[in-house]
Structures are given as structure tokens and as C-alpha cells.
Amino acid sequence: MRKLPLVLTAAGLAAAAPAVANAADLTVNVELPRISSASYHRPYVAVWIEKPDQTTAQTLAVWYQQTRNNEGDGKDWLKDMRTWWRKGGRAMTLPADGVSGATRAPGTQTIRVPGARLNGLQPGQYNIVVEAARELGGRETVRVPFRWGAANSGQASGSTELGAVRVNVTR
Numbered sequence: 001m002r003k004l005p006l007v008l009t010a011a012g013l014a015a016a017a018p019a020v021a022n023a024a025d026l027t028v029n030v031e032l033p034r035i036s037s038a039s040y041h042r043p044y045v046a047v048w049i050e051k052p053d054q055t056t057a058q059t060l061a062v063w064y065q066q067t068r069n070n071e072g073d074g075k076d077w078l079k080d081m082r083t084w085w086r087k088g089g090r091a092m093t094l095p096a097d098g099v100s101g102a103t104r105a106p107g108t109q110t111i112r113v114p115g116a117r118l119n120g121l122q123p124g125q126y127n128i129v130v131e132a133a134r135e136l137g138g139r140e141t142v143r144v145p146f147r148w149g150a151a152n153s154g155q156a157s158g159s160t161e162l163g164a165v166r167v168n169v170t171r
Contacts, residue, residue: 024115024148024149024150024151024169024170024171025112025113025114025115025169025170026060026112026113026115026118026146026148026167026168026169027110027111027112027113027167027168027169027170028047028060028110028111028113028128028130028165028166028167028168029108029109029110029111029164029165029166029168030045030047030108030109030110030111030130030162030165031107031108031109031162031163031164031165032045032104032105032106032107032108032109032132032162032163033106033160033161033162033163034106034107035106035134035137035161037136037137039136040137041134041135041136041137042103042104042105042134043063043103043132043133043134043137043161044062044063044064044065044074044077044078044080044081044103044132044133044134045061045062045063045081045103045104045130045131045132046059046061046062046063046081046084046089046129046130046131047059047060047061047062047111047128047129047130048060048084048087048088048128048129049118049121049126049127049128049129050087050126050127050128050129050143051126052124052125052126052127054087054127055087056084056087056088057121057126058118058120058121059084059088059089059092059096059099060099060111060113060128061099061101061111062078062084062089062092062094062096062099062100062101063100063101063102063103063104064077064078064094064100064102064103065077065102065103066095066100066101066102074103075094077133077135078094080133080139081131081132081133081139082131082133082139083129083131083141084129084131098117108164118148121148122148122149123147123148123149123150124147124148124149125145125146125147125148126145126146126147126148127143127144127145127146128143128144128146128154128165128167129141129142129143129144130142130144130158130162130165132158132161132162133161134161137160137161138160138161139161140158140159140160140161140162142156142157142158142162142165143156144156144165144166144167146167146169147169148169150169150171151169151170151171152168152169153166153167153168153169154166154167155167
């Protein structure tokens with residue numbers, strides 16, 4: 001049996017490019033600092049992917065106070081995360097499967113996003129944006145640039161409501 005050489009055309013490579021980008025996974029580590037305060041409340045946190053023009057590509061996580069019967073839950077205070085709220089949060093229907101969650105305790109929290117969940121994201125430069133707002137506390141936003149479609153990592157740190165935010169794209 002004779003083996004034929006594999007020949008890829010430009011069209012074939014272009015068609016394969018999104019599949020290559022989708023083979024990647026995204027991990028975001030968010031550090032919520034321990035804040036000494038008599039009236040400490042866990043922060044509301046939103047994590048999203050932002051395009052270079054600062055429009056929202058996709059919300060990855062929204063952590064807020066939730067109750068089982070949806071009476072008295074924290075949806076009314078989601079707008080305190082002003083940047084996320086204005087860029088698309090107010091248009092979301094919450095709770096959203098795979099996105100919504102309860103507030104988190106101080107420490108490092110990890111969000112793992114399989115590439116299949118980001119199949120509409122074209123290869124290129126983006127930012128992970130993390131915004132935290134806390135009752136009787138402050139509000140802070142941290143941006144970490146990353147490249148989708150290639151293995152890479154990045155890090156930035158907040159100064160009050162957020163600690164280190166690390167982004168890792170793996171193949």
C-alpha cells in the first residue's frame with residue numbers, strides 16, 4: 001500500500017484554525033483577600049472575557065448571594081459591579097447554568113473553562129476582567145491580557161478587594 005502525502009490548502013488551514021483554538025482550556029485564579037473588618041461581607045464578583053475594544057465577549061462567572069426560593073436574594077445588588085453591569089450584566093437572565101454561583105470565602109478561587117464552552121471565541125488578544133464589589137466595602141476591577149488560541153499565561157493584582165488574578169491558557 002502506497003502512502004500519499006498530506007497536503008493542506010489555505011482553506012483547509014483556515015477551517016482547522018477554530019478547532020485548534022477550541023482545543024485550549026482557560027483557567028482563571030482569583031484571590032479574594034482576607035479583610036479585617038467588624039462588618040465583613042463576602043464580595044460579589046463577576047468574571048468575563050473582554051475584546052480589545054472593551055466590549056464583552058462572554059461572562060464566565062457571577063458570584064452573588066443566592067437563596068433557594070429566590071426571595072430576598074442578592075440580584076438587586078448586582079448593579080454594584082458597575083462595569084460588568086453596564087457591559088452586559090443587566091441583560092443576563094440569572095441564575096445562569098455554569099455561570100452563577102454563591103459568593104466565595106477569602107482565598108484563591110479557581111474557574112476552569114473547557115475550550116468547548118468558548119467555541120465562539122476567535123483566536124486573538126483578549127482580557128480577562130474581574131470585578132468585585134462588597135457591601136460596606138469597596139469596588140475594584142482587574143484586567144489581565146491573554147491570547148486565545150495559543151498556550152500562554154498572565155497575571156495582575158488588585159490592591160483592596162482583589163488580590164492576584166492569574167490567567168492560564170493551555171493546549
